[in-house]
Amino acid sequence: MTTTNRILLALSGLGMIALCVMLSLIPRESAQGFVQKIFYVHVPVAWVAFLAFGVTGYNGLRYLMTRDMKFDRVAAASAEIGVVYISLVLITGPLWAKPIWGIYWTWDLRLTTSFILWLLYLAYLILRRSVDDRERRAQLSAVVGLISFLDVPIVYMANRVKASQHPAPVVGGGENSGLAPEFLATLLIGIFAFTVTYALLLRLRNQQARIEDRIEDLYLARG
């Protein structure tokens, strides 16, 4: 393991422990009570999913501009991790919704566009597995990754432009939004912990993709 990976692993571990401590200590939210603490994992995980898809789109664009395979590898690694994170968003959301709304799911704009985001990147991963030629796979993936990223701002804006079953944004949502300092600190620690974990996973998956390409080259050389 490289030094950078060790540092990221240590930071990720410290972040997770800090989050665990903060989740234990912060008081219950007055309206929702105990179950509101899902917020501190649900939101950071969603943030990382958006970041991961942004990295996929950016590296897809860089690939189309340069035709350098290293960008394709980063894009693919980030998309895979993004799918893991967005899946967690789609699982923890209904687990929070059931005790508060009385239902697991409703097809409102925020939830529907999030579900579409999950489907888009799942399709991206399926596409990568179904094309054998490396260059063609990279080109198609870059285009699909870029187009799919268009859904991220739509998800983000969904409950800002239209009234929704999903709660209004509590951070950056206008005059009536905002969090008490201890709640905000917990949220920021969560964002830090999950982002550092993403960075570590991205590096590891990128290194693996390089090895996979090398293995593929060796098999091709053998004929």
Add this chain to the structure above:
Amino acid sequence: MFRKTMPILLFLIALGLTIAPVALAQDYGAGDEAWKPKENFWWLFASYAVIWVALFGYVARVAGKQQTLERELKRLEQDQVK
């Protein structure tokens, strides 16, 4: 050895991260008692469990794949030398 023990270790860490905040937070803080703490306990527990088990499961899978790929690469490179 490490490959066998790592999933167990990650599972135990995930379990700790799930149980500790839920257990410690139960009686802490004031608030409206109208909500049902015992019922809500399971939703919170399930959410944390899903997050940590999925995340550490993915980390274990990535680490396991790394070792498999390195072994295969080494074998192919040795074959090439021969």
